[in-house]
Amino acid sequence: MNSLGVAIVGCGRISDLHALGYRDRQDAKIVAVCDKNRRLARQKGREWGAGKIYTDFHSVLADPAVDLVELLVPHHLHAPMTIAACDAGKHVSVQKPMALSVTECDQMIQAADRNHVRLRVFENFIFYPPFVRVKEMIEAGEIGTPRMIRLHMNTGTRDSGWDVPLRAWGWRFNQKTSGGGPLVFDHGYHLFSLARYLMGDVSRVFAWIDKTAVVPPLYLDAPATIMFQFEDSPAYGVMDFVHTPEMRIHSDYYPDDNRVEIVGDKGILFINRCTARTIDLPAVMLFRDGRTTVIDVPRDEWHHSFVDSTQHLIEVLRDGGQPRLDGRDGRAVLQFVLAAHESSTTGREARLQHLRPMV
Numbered sequence: 001m002n003s004l005g006v007a008i009v010g011c012g013r014i015s016d017l018h019a020l021g022y023r024d025r026q027d028a029k030i031v032a033v034c035d036k037n038r039r040l041a042r043q044k045g046r047e048w049g050a051g052k053i054y055t056d057f058h059s060v061l062a063d064p065a066v067d068l069v070e071l072l073v074p075h076h077l078h079a080p081m082t083i084a085a086c087d088a089g090k091h092v093s094v095q096k097p098m099a100l101s102v103t104e105c106d107q108m109i110q111a112a113d114r115n116h117v118r119l120r121v122f123e124n125f126i127f128y129p130p131f132v133r134v135k136e137m138i139e140a141g142e143i144g145t146p147r148m149i150r151l152h153m154n155t156g157t158r159d160s161g162w163d164v165p166l167r168a169w170g171w172r173f174n175q176k177t178s179g180g181g182p183l184v185f186d187h188g189y190h191l192f193s194l195a196r197y198l199m200g201d202v203s204r205v206f207a208w209i210d211k212t213a214v215v216p217p218l219y220l221d222a223p224a225t226i227m228f229q230f231e232d233s234p235a236y237g238v239m240d241f242v243h244t245p246e247m248r249i250h251s252d253y254y255p256d257d258n259r260v261e262i263v264g265d266k267g268i269l270f271i272n273r274c275t276a277r278t279i280d281l282p283a284v285m286l287f288r289d290g291r292t293t294v295i296d297v298p299r300d301e302w303h304h305s306f307v308d309s310t311q312h313l314i315e316v317l318r319d320g321g322q323p324r325l326d327g328r329d330g331r332a333v334l335q336f337v338l339a340a341h342e343s344s345t346t347g348r349e350a351r352l353q354h355l356r357p358m359v
Helices: 015-020 038-048 057-061 075-087 102-115 129-139 166-173 182-199 302-319 327-346
Strands: 004-009 028-034 052-054 068-071 091-095 119-122 146-154 202-209 212-215 218-220 224-230 236-242 257-264 267-271 284-288 291-294
Touching: 004 015, 004 057, 004 302, 015 038, 015 302, 028 038, 028 057, 038 052, 052 057, 057 075, 068 075, 075 091, 075 102, 091 302, 102 119, 102 327, 119 302, 119 327, 129 182, 129 257, 129 267, 129 284, 129 302, 146 182, 166 182, 166 218, 182 202, 182 224, 182 236, 182 257, 182 327, 202 327, 224 327
Parallel strands: 004 028, 004 068, 028 052, 068 091, 091 119, 146 236
Antiparallel strands: 146 257, 202 224, 212 218, 224 236, 257 267, 267 284, 284 291
């Protein structure tokens, strides 16, 4: 194939990390940038070497030089913009979470299928090199059979990293535009997809999701605890979210502490780093046979996960195959998220098979 023409739609803060994966590649190039803010679009276009600047999404879809559309837009726009792009014959990489509902996911999948284009949900955590290394170790039997996964996330404050003003992410507090809260529904999609990537499909969920005031009437969906059982084995998981705005966390990006522990019947894997550096420990450690070993992972910066996720999709579009976290995978992860919300609302266990079956 010729060089892949890419349009980045939405020039918010995260777009800089998406652009990294196209740098210095001969088989893919950012040819167009689209944002309602023309000044911002022009600035990003200059930085990324894009020759075309748009403020209207439909103009992007009419551009024959665009083969792939990266949608970095608020959640309520994911489904309609994905469907429009697929119908225009464009491949689509849409930000997580995939959509607001299972019905929207089905419509997106159907649009990609009928137009014979690729649809994938951009999920960088499953491409973060320490998590990829841990996945390889699990599959190699390094900890025996996995029995439990614990995933933790808490917020913080910092004197480094990104400054993202409230006005830039206020839409995440609006149920109609976000579909759920900023922590469990939005950021949590990373953890839900990671749990599934490392240990398989989930069958049932029980959750408690509370509220914490940020700037009334704005609330975060935390503290929260979510328990779940995996489908194919007697294995379980727990994830928790805590809002800790007075905790100083060093990060070049968001001040979020993300740590993971996987317990097998022969050993334990610890992943101590992701978006931020919260504890002075190596990125990956293995406990087995009574001793702890540091696992060497040469690339452990968060931006590496964006680069690898982007380059994976380029290679799929160039060589064939299905992207990791395609539409059907993205749908399954959203079911997991929605089951947690259902359980928290009803006070009862939620079973994923009770949600509408896949198209």
